[in-house]
Amino acid sequence: MISKSLFIRGLQCLKSLYLHxxxxxxxxxxxKSTLAKFRRGHEIGxxxxxxxPDGIQLARPGPKSYLKSASLVSAHIAxxxxxxxxxxxxxxxxxxxxxxxxxxxxxxxxxxxxxSLSISDTYLWDICFQAxxxxxxxxxxxxxxxxxxxxxxxxxxxxNPAAFFNIVPVEKEIYQMLPEIPAKLIAMRDxxxxxxxxxxxxxxxxxxxxxCDFTGHCHKHIKEPSIFSISGITLEEKYQFIEEGKSQLxxxxxHLQNTQIINRIHSILSNQxxxxxxxxxxxxxxxxxxxxxxxxFHQSPAIPLHRNKKPFELTPxxxxxxxxxxxxxxxxxxxxxxDERISSKTFHDFLSKMFSQRHKTKICCFGxxxxxxxxxxxxxxxxxxxxxxxNIIDLQEIFELAYYCAPDxxxxxxxxxxxxxxxxxxxxxxxxxxxxxxxxxxxxFKYSDIDGLKDSYIQSGRIWCLYLSGIYKNILxxxxx
Ligand code: SF4
Numbered sequence: 122m123i124s125k126s127l128f129i130r131g132l133q134c135l136k137s138l139y140l141h142x143x144x145x146x147x148x149x150x151x152x153k154s155t156l157a158k159f160r161r162g163h164e165i166g167x168x169x170x171x172x173x174p175d176g177i178q179l180a181r182p183g184p185k186s187y188l189k190s191a192s193l194v195s196a197h198i199a200x201x202x203x204x205x206x207x208x209x210x211x212x213x214x215x216x217x218x219x220x221x222x223x224x225x226x227x228x229x230x231x232x233x234x235x236x237s238l239s240i241s242d243t244y245l246w247d248i249c250f251q252a253x254x255x256x257x258x259x260x261x262x263x264x265x266x267x268x269x270x271x272x273x274x275x276x277x278x279x280x281n282p283a284a285f286f287n288i289v290p291v292e293k294e295i296y297q298m299l300p301e302i303p304a305k306l307i308a309m310r311d312x313x314x315x316x317x318x319x320x321x322x323x324x325x326x327x328x329x330x331x332x333c334d335f336t337g338h339c340h341k342h343i344k345e346p347s348i349f350s351i352s353g354i355t356l357e358e359k360y361q362f363i364e365e366g367k368s369q370l371x372x373x374x375x376h377l378q379n380t381q382i383i384n385r386i387h388s389i390l391s392n393q394x395x396x397x398x399x400x401x402x403x404x405x406x407x408x409x410x411x412x413x414x415x416x417x418f419h420q421s422p423a424i425p426l427h428r429n430k431k432p433f434e435l436t437p438x439x440x441x442x443x444x445x446x447x448x449x450x451x452x453x454x455x456x457x458x459x460d461e462r463i464s465s466k467t468f469h470d471f472l473s474k475m476f477s478q479r480h481k482t483k484i485c486c487f488g489x490x491x492x493x494x495x496x497x498x499x500x501x502x503x504x505x506x507x508x509x510x511x512n513i514i515d516l517q518e519i520f521e522l523a524y525y526c527a528p529d530x531x532x533x534x535x536x537x538x539x540x541x542x543x544x545x546x547x548x549x550x551x552x553x554x555x556x557x558x559x560x561x562x563x564x565x566f567k568y569s570d571i572d573g574l575k576d577s578y579i580q581s582g583r584i585w586c587l588y589l590s591g592i593y594k595n596i597l598x599x600x601x602x
Pocket of ligand 1: 133134135136137138140321322323324326327328333334335336337339340
């Protein structure tokens, strides 16, 4: 049976469709970010139902159980039930599950809900497939719309679903695309019934519009160290090299001009750390009297957490700091609240402290300078002209700029891989510490749960700052002044 998710899979790559049916065990493990997207889609889907309240829920646990509800759907259609959720339509071996279906003034209205800020071509193909099945089923007349998150929505005192969503009619687009659907479905059916996998090479289609879950399987012939071991080259360029038969790092080094990429390649091929001493000295500047190590916990929730925030707007939650004093490390935690229900005083305390110490203290973060600077601007509007005097260094930049290249640091220059690089004898402790940090960072934050979450946040922030302080010291010792 071809559902809309299989249709979109087949549209991206027929081999993926074949493998999904015939070799599902070859799939990559599902990533945390994919799981988070599923969770978000489900949450937004539920929320969109509030636009059409009091509907009848027809959701079932899986495609096979939808087959059993076919007679139920026919009954609701015959009775012209005003609002239905998750409505399955079956035609031949195609299954379309419409998120919301309403009946108003003699017309059926079908709505597909997307947890994104805009409508992509993939979403149009998605609803086009649904429209094809619904038309073939015989439902008429029907209007089709996509409901997506309004990028201009700003949370006021109360969450307002009507303002949070945009409802966009898409019939015009659908009717242009519909004639292409039958040929695509024939190709997909043929692929599913074939005895061997279609011959399709790897390419950018393995990543867009969605990361394919057979990437590990299809790329396994590319031996390491390959061009996927380095950053700084676009995916398009990487696949162009592969097409030319140059998948290995040693094959591409001579074709590249960029010194940063060449440094990274040399580091991996020689299995050595390469340091650009002069650039590092310039980067660190004069040694400060005091360094304040900092971690900002933040999220970008689809549904804003605070008043005056937009969907997916970056929302800082807590700042952790550590300062090394003569005999001890002093930790501080500051909750960042722009919500009037909870005071913002604590974060102002941090800013005032940093501001008053700006000539002798350097703030050291990892990959978070782009969050910290707007925060300073937001909270210190009255002292804006002095903000440039606050001394911030972001240690991730030395890896991005290839001032420090090491073969075991990943292509994202993640904090975890840098910590592992400098603490190679503590693999198990690091693994455990990052389980906690990642849980705190990845799980959706709710202010209503703050009492239960506080300890995990505090502990994670302290661990992060201690590792950061260790990396800072290690690097300074390595620079030859
Ligand atoms: S990894 Fe690429 S080639 Fe392989 S199935 Fe997925 S999209 Fe197709």
